[in-house]
Amino acid sequence: MTVEVERKFVCNAEIMGKLQHIGAKCIGQRQFQDQYFDSPDFILTLKDFWLRCREGLWELKCPAVSGTTPDNETQALCSRYKEITSFPLIQSEVRRIIREHTAEGSESNSSQREQIDKVAENEDTEISSADDTKWLSDLNLICFAEFKTKRCSFMLERDGAVRVDLDQADFGYCVGEIEVLVPEGGDMNAALQRITSTAAELGLSSEKKVKGKMDIYLQRYQPDHYAKLLNAHIL
Ligand code: V4E
Incomplete structure (x- = not known):
């Protein structure tokens, strides 16, 4: 599992020139559609879990446990999320979160629990495929956001790879991201520093x-x- 550390920034007209100037290499442009899923009462996102299907590939972004950080400014500007991309792991993690929420009690009822157990049984007996939507309806998950993005990506070498994405969403919003992927147990502070110095450059x-x-x-x-x-201080 990897942790995605990133800092977003406002794109301006000069950004392409600046990227070129600091030696960033354009690694391509692509367009993709994202669909995000949650329960009708937002069990996942209110706990900062983001379940996404991008062009048939599933991903669950989970809040990363915070470690020590170099300074408050770096911490305040960067976000950190664990990324789960294995479909069976995503399913079991989502089921666990919903089950725990249901057990916590506020909106729990026996039919909800039975439904979750049914999904668990199905997982033991059936091989779910990534384009199977039954698990979504069984867990009462619905799409709450859907949009397309045009992305231009750049790579930089700064004691390891630093990626810069320039995104243009189809609802009229542009944003840039400086991103470093840290393998489990990797040096989080070093990643935060690389992002901060790239932002300064x-x-x-x-x-x-x-x-x-x-x-x-x-x-x-x-x-x-x-x-x-x-x-809930999630956004
Ligand atoms: C984690 C999160 C969301 C899921 C998608 O986030 P993001 O990385 O912004 O999307 P994208 O398209 O760049 O994904 P990638 O291609 O990198 O996988 S939606 C909201 N959040 C929470 C969140 C937060 N709390 N703070 C910031 C700055 N961003 C996102």
């Missing part, structure tokens, strides 16, 4: 955290969900 201001595509999407199209996430 690009002349990015470090005043406040920049909103991601999801912030803007929910703010516009799902304001109630957005308000709940703000309230």
Whole structure:
């Protein structure tokens, strides 16, 4: 499993020139569609878990346990998420989160628990395929956000790989990301430092955290969900 450490930034007209100037290599452009899933009462996202299907590939981003950080500014501007990409692992993790929430009691009922157990039984007996949507309906998961992104990606060598993505979402929002992948047990502080120094090389201001595509999407199209996430200090 890897931890994705990233810092978002506001894209401006000069960014391409700056990337070239600091030696970043363009590694390609692509377009993809993302669908994000949650229960109707947002069990996953209110715990900061993000279940996504991108062009048929599933991913679960999970909040990474915070370690020591070099300074507060770096910590405030960067986010860290564990990425699970194995489909069976995603299914069992999602089931665990929903089960634990149900056991916690607030909205628990026996039919919900029976439903979750049914999914668990199915997993033991059937091989689920990544394009199978039955597990979603069994767990009562629905798509709450869907959008396309055009992405231009760059790579930099700074004591290891640093990736820069420039994203343009189809609902009219552009955002950049400086990203380092840290393998399990890897040096988190070094990754944060590499991101901070790349941001400085690009002349990015470090005043406040920049909103991601999801912030803007929910703010516009799902304001109630957005308000709940703000309230829970997730976004
Ligand atoms: C983790 C998260 C979300 C899931 C997608 O996040 P993001 O990395 O912004 O999307 P994308 O398209 O760049 O994914 P990639 O291609 O890198 O896999 S949506 C909201 N969050 C939480 C979150 C947060 N708390 N703070 C920041 C700055 N970003 C996201």
